[in-house]
Amino acid sequence: MSIPEALGLGENYSLHGGNVDQLNSVIHWLMLVLFVGWTTYFLIALYKFSAKRHPKASYSGVKNHVSTHLEIGVVIVEAVFLLGFAFPLWAERTDTFERVVGDDADAPRVRVVGQQYAWTYHYPGNDGVFGRTDSALITGSNSLGIDPLDTNGDDDFISTSILRLPVGRDSILQVTSKDVIHNFAIVPMRIQQDCIPGKEIPMWFRPTREMETYVVCAQLCGEAHANMKGSMEVISASEYYKWATSRSDEELAKKQK
Template identity: 45%
Template sequence: MLELLGLPEQASAHAAEIDRMIVLVHWLMAVLFVGWGTFFIYTLIRFRASRHPRADYGGVKSHFSTYVEVGVALVEAILLVGFAIPAWANRVDDIPNESDAVVVRVIAEQFAWNAHYPGADGVFGRTDIKLVAAENPIGLDRTDAAAKDDITTINQLNLPVNRPILIHLTSKDVIHSFSLNQMRVKQDAIPGVSFPVWFTPTKTGDWEINCSQLCGLGHYRMRGFYSIKTQQDYDAWLKEEVAALQATR
């Protein structure tokens, strides 16, 4: 079924759970399609004009259709209350502690993804909208002590494998949609609001960051990349970035 749906590879701890839900929803849609399609064909034949040349203004006397409608409503209510809401609650309540996770800020803009890492001290430096410029798209204040070791990248997100990832997602301008298909992650980025996005990568690799929300004329080129690295490679990348920062001082 997964092959028929054309889903991308699974590369996060919760990806299989998401895919199972997608498959289940498609089976339910198939059952509803066949059921209502059969009923529609039945009504076309049962109430065709040749059999009823004159309209019957009294209507159907049977309550069968009412029972069917009530039954469908009950099944949908059971699915919502007994399945969908508990599954959603389990997911949204599972935010990892920042002390146990790799924490990154992602700031969307037309038409790029900006990543902000807190550095070795684990504290994000101060940002100021007055400092936003082409060479400083998030307005990071390098005079702040906490910002001196902060790392920023554009359209490139580097993360370690097999560790919880917590991303604080927001936008500078319009609504964007942050999509990591292999991680089964998708979340709107809205100006003035920071949303937590979390997952645990289980495979190393390089994939694309997609914007799934039409965000302007340049939407087609809002394309970033994310790399899931081994812990050793991730640590080596951090050291390279810190060395590059020190060289510019």
């Protein structure tokens, strides 16, 4: 059984997810080695230095430096994992999204807005540009505060029930929140990101297979946090663009009435 299986992560459905699983596995094996090592040391110490064998305590203690060297070794190995592997792996998921847009101007982009206790998805529509949003413009009928005066927003559409993305394309999610800190997590895609009010944080990934799954909130955000689940669907690119175009046309027709 592999480590991701043992952790109940399920199958990976994203292009980069193999690297996340690999790092996760290596870290867990390292922790197992440390756990067994320190437990063994603890048991030996209990036996060797018991009150029965040494009724009088030694005040000079251990003279050699083996444990110091061991600890420095562990710190170095952990620093290499963190700085050499974990940071670059994550930077690739967030900091390089502009390169994705540069390579593929049509790359699907979705604003993901968290609020207690639901997710709303804001698609930029056919023009690929999000309309300006302002929390001061939020009303019952304009839940994301899209500025009606900004023409970029005329063809924007919103999905409250489901996040749809095309298979085999790099998709960029821009994650934010309307109230408290949430965390948008898609476990089969091996990706997640904190949603912070006032900030829009990008993350991107490429789904490799068509699938239906769910997204969750991975940051305790209030009493109904556990209900903060949403559906997600990865569909063929042609189906996706057909859906997105028709939703966008609908919105535009509504505004031109």
